[in-house]
Amino acid sequence: MDTMQSKIADILHDAISTKQRLAGHTESIEWSARLLIDALAKGHKVLVCGNGGSAADAQHMAGELVGRFQKNRRGLPCVALTTDTSILTACANDFGYEEVFARQVEAIGAADDVLVGISTSGNSANVIKAFEAAASAGMKRVALTGNDGGHVAQMDGVLSIVVPSCSTQRIQEGHLTIIHVLCELVEDALFGN
Numbered sequence: 001m002d003t004m005q006s007k008i009a010d011i012l013h014d015a016i017s018t019k020q021r022l023a024g025h026t027e028s029i030e031w032s033a034r035l036l037i038d039a040l041a042k043g044h045k046v047l048v049c050g051n052g053g054s055a056a057d058a059q060h061m062a063g064e065l066v067g068r069f070q071k072n073r074r075g076l077p078c079v080a081l082t083t084d085t086s087i088l089t090a091c092a093n094d095f096g097y098e099e100v101f102a103r104q105v106e107a108i109g110a111a112d113d114v115l116v117g118i119s120t121s122g123n124s125a126n127v128i129k130a131f132e133a134a135a136s137a138g139m140k141r142v143a144l145t146g147n148d149g150g151h152v153a154q155m156d157g158v159l160s161i162v163v164p165s166c167s168t169q170r171i172q173e174g175h176l177t178i179i180h181v182l183c184e185l186v187e188d189a190l191f192g193n
């Protein structure tokens with residue numbers, strides 16, 4: 001095999017073994033699914049945030065819940081806090097980048113809504129601040145992280161799903177799979193198998 005192909009194979013094998021290790025972490029995924037199902041069944045909403053690739057993951061999750069995943073059913077309330085450039089630029093400019101999600105949580109988060117914060121390191125300041133704001137609002141909190149879970153995994157009341165890898169890319173790929181698992185479980189629970 002030439003060197004590029006062997007690198008490709010190495011990356012794919014790393015991705016596969018990360019998913020295999022993740023399959024040993026089904027408990028935290030189940031608890032998160034139950035939390036989302038309970039909130040959505042009672043008419044509460046989901047807010048999602050993250051930076052870079054995780055911002056794309058946040059939008060992906062909102063798209064699945066508001067639009068559709070596998071079933072034709074009513075839209076479920078989920079807002080990605082990464083999309084409104086006027087809000088993001090105003091908050092970053094006036095209060096600092098670490099406040100861009102917290103301010104939106106303060107503005108639209110309500111008791112028993114769920115905040116899903118996505119951070120491969122678990123250490124992004126704006127995601128940490130969003131969890132603090134969510135706690136103040138009486139919201140439920142779920143973190144998708146990696147590495148050792150970082151700061152967010154140490155926060156009181158945050159339910160963490162930690163992808164067992166130290167590679168940002170592999171962690172992000174794990175997050176997308178987790179998001180799909182959560183959406184499938186939510187749809188099954190609320191709209192039947």
Ligand SMILES: O=C(CO)[C@@H](O)[C@H](O)[C@H](O)[C@H](O)COP(=O)(O)O
Binds near residue numbers: 051053120123
């Ligand atoms: O997609 C990638 C890397 O694969 C990047 O855009 C990455 O998401 C950014 O560097 C983020 O700022 C990383 O933040 P975090 O996951 O540590 O919270």
Ligand SMILES: [Zn+2]
Binds near residue numbers: 053169172
């Ligand atoms: Zn990426």
